[in-house]
Amino acid sequence: MKNYDVVVIGSGPAGYVSAIRAAQLGLKTLCIEKWVNEDGKHVNGGTCLNVGCIPSKALLDSSHKYWETTNDLKIHGISIKDVDINVPKMHERKNKVVSQLTSGVAGLFKTNGVETAFGHGKLHSGKKVSITDENGETSEVTADNVILASGSKPIEIPVAKVDNELILDSTGALNIASVPGRLGIIGAGVIGLELGSVWSRLGSQVVLLEALDDFLAIMDKQIAKESKKIFVKQGLDIRLGARVIGTEVADDQVVVTYRNGEDIQKETFDKLIVCVGRRPHTENLLAPESGVEVDERGSVFVNEYCATNVPGVYAVGDLVRGPMLAHKGSEEGVMVAERIAGHKAQLNYDIVPNVIYTHPEVASVGKTEEQVKASGDPYNVGTFPFLASGRALAANDSDGLVKIIAHAETDRILGCHIVGPSAADLTQQVAIAMEFGSSAEDLGMTVFGHPTLSEAVHEAALSVNGAAIHMPNRKKQK
Ligand code: FAD
Numbered sequence: 001m002k003n004y005d006v007v008v009i010g011s012g013p014a015g016y017v018s019a020i021r022a023a024q025l026g027l028k029t030l031c032i033e034k035w036v037n038e039d040g041k042h043v044n045g046g047t048c049l050n051v052g053c054i055p056s057k058a059l060l061d062s063s064h065k066y067w068e069t070t071n072d073l074k075i076h077g078i079s080i081k082d083v084d085i086n087v088p089k090m091h092e093r094k095n096k097v098v099s100q101l102t103s104g105v106a107g108l109f110k111t112n113g114v115e116t117a118f119g120h121g122k123l124h125s126g127k128k129v130s131i132t133d134e135n136g137e138t139s140e141v142t143a144d145n146v147i148l149a150s151g152s153k154p155i156e157i158p159v160a161k162v163d164n165e166l167i168l169d170s171t172g173a174l175n176i177a178s179v180p181g182r183l184g185i186i187g188a189g190v191i192g193l194e195l196g197s198v199w200s201r202l203g204s205q206v207v208l209l210e211a212l213d214d215f216l217a218i219m220d221k222q223i224a225k226e227s228k229k230i231f232v233k234q235g236l237d238i239r240l241g242a243r244v245i246g247t248e249v250a251d252d253q254v255v256v257t258y259r260n261g262e263d264i265q266k267e268t269f270d271k272l273i274v275c276v277g278r279r280p281h282t283e284n285l286l287a288p289e290s291g292v293e294v295d296e297r298g299s300v301f302v303n304e305y306c307a308t309n310v311p312g313v314y315a316v317g318d319l320v321r322g323p324m325l326a327h328k329g330s331e332e333g334v335m336v337a338e339r340i341a342g343h344k345a346q347l348n349y350d351i352v353p354n355v356i357y358t359h360p361e362v363a364s365v366g367k368t369e370e371q372v373k374a375s376g377d378p379y380n381v382g383t384f385p386f387l388a389s390g391r392a393l394a395a396n397d398s399d400g401l402v403k404i405i406a407h408a409e410t411d412r413i414l415g416c417h418i419v420g421p422s423a424a425d426l427t428q429q430v431a432i433a434m435e436f437g438s439s440a441e442d443l444g445m446t447v448f449g450h451p452t453l454s455e456a457v458h459e460a461a462l463s464v465n466g467a468a469i470h471m472p473n474r475k476k477q478k
């Protein structure tokens with residue numbers, strides 16, 4: 001039986017990155033993947049590249065261009081007649097981007113010397129891994145180290161059974177063939193808002209039904225409130241406290257029943273997307289004798305270094321605790337590969353950026369104001385609205401604000417929350433500063449190019465200590 005230094009199960013961003021890093025460090029590495037795409041091809045890249053981050057961003061970018069052409073160009077003095085959206089062509093472009101990136105992973109595996117096996121991987125005792133291919137043929141390998149990276153699956157709810165005709169999950173929603181007249185979405189979370197934005201920009205009337213009373217409940221409250229205002233202005237119909245309790249398909253439409261307090265309401269849609277979250281994917285991954293512990297949420301139980309309870313077995317990405325984000329999984333993959341190779345790697349879980357790729361984007365890193373308040377630490381807040389940013393105004397893209405929270409005594413930055421143009425990239429600047437232990441003053445003393453959107457970050461950092469230049473300060477400078 002062939003033995004490897006490292007066997008990785010799953011080639012999503014957590015698995016393929018860990019496999020590449022392990023091979024770079026001289027470890028004999030095998031990555032097992034079972035994904036077969038719509039064309040019947042074996043592909044790497046997992047949810048992120050095939051049906052997640054990448055195709056959703058491709059559709060968001062296409063639909064944003066359409067929206068700009070139809071809504072925003074006039075103000076710049078540009079008029080265009082007969083604007084049209086060719087949905088099949090839009091999907092064709094998206095599919096091309098996806099296949100470029102998935103074959104890119106295969107190329108990276110080759111150049112780094114990662115071996116691949118296509119089939120279903122399963123961990124047995126003694127770090128033995130079986131691989132069952134699509135013909136049901138099983139082979140076995142052993143490994144000194146196993147990295148489990150089998151990712152996650154959409155959560156299904158019995159009240160809205162996905163048929164991928166009228167009731168879709170996030171995967172089906174990436175392939176809607178024509179713009180639906182009325183589109184319902186269950187769950188106003190990250191994926192619901194992104195997919196809702198795509199189809200709303202193309203002309204659908206979009207209604208988001210969210211069970212919770214709070215919008216974006218885990219985000220900074222001020223930023224969530226501002227985001228909701230902007231999304232509603234864009235035409236998204238966001239109904240909070242709306243728990244879906246039933247669906248009925250009739251005459252090519254879906255009738256959704258939801259409870260809002262004591263009221264029972266009904267809505268009819270041409271399509272319904274179910275976006276109620278994702279769950280760890282552990283089906284047939286672990287033979288009982290493997291001894292690997294799974295927690296009550298179905299996540300593989302790991303410590304801060306992603307080690308499971310079985311020595312030499314690790315788990316990374318959506319399969320384990322923490323936010324289900326591609327970059328979080330990738331960094332866990334790097335950390336594990338480096339630790340297997342004997343390095344002292346670790347991951348700073350306090351500084352993991354989180355982004356909603358709507359327009360404007362909503363992005364955050366570090367603690368929310370509510371979390372800082374609850375911790376009892378004294379703090380200062382600095383904000384800066386994009387309305388006061390020359391660059392944002394020049395671009396006619398001035399909705400939103402930057403918010404920076406810093407410790408009142410040490411001035412160390414504790415969190416940054418932005419809704420606004422390029423919020424993801426701006427938040428990343430603060431994430432880097434936080435990683436280096438920056439104070440708000442440090443950021444304020446940094447020279448920012450003019451005119452840039454980044455200047456809004458600069459001004460928010462200055463405003464933490466009452467020293468913003470381009471808006472009135474709420475408190476006096478010390
Ligand atoms: P996955 O990407 O799910 O990969 C797991 C892989 O393991 C799959 O290829 C699967 O086939 C394979 N596998 C599973 N079991 C086995 C087995 N037994 N044997 C062999 N192979 C197996 N995150 C972001 O950070 N940014 C975004 O913008 C973003 N957008 C998203 C948009 C959508 C619509 C969705 C659905 C998700 C999005 N995410 C985003 C989340 C992101 O896709 C996931 O966090 C990420 O893919 C998780 O990576 P992973 O490697 O842990 O798992």
Ligand code: AMP
Binds near residue numbers: 188190242
């Ligand atoms: P996320 O976790 O960001 O993917 O968001 C999923 C959202 O779906 C959460 O905000 C949930 O509150 C919401 N949700 C879950 N079940 C229901 C339901 N039956 N009706 C409406 N919203 C729901």
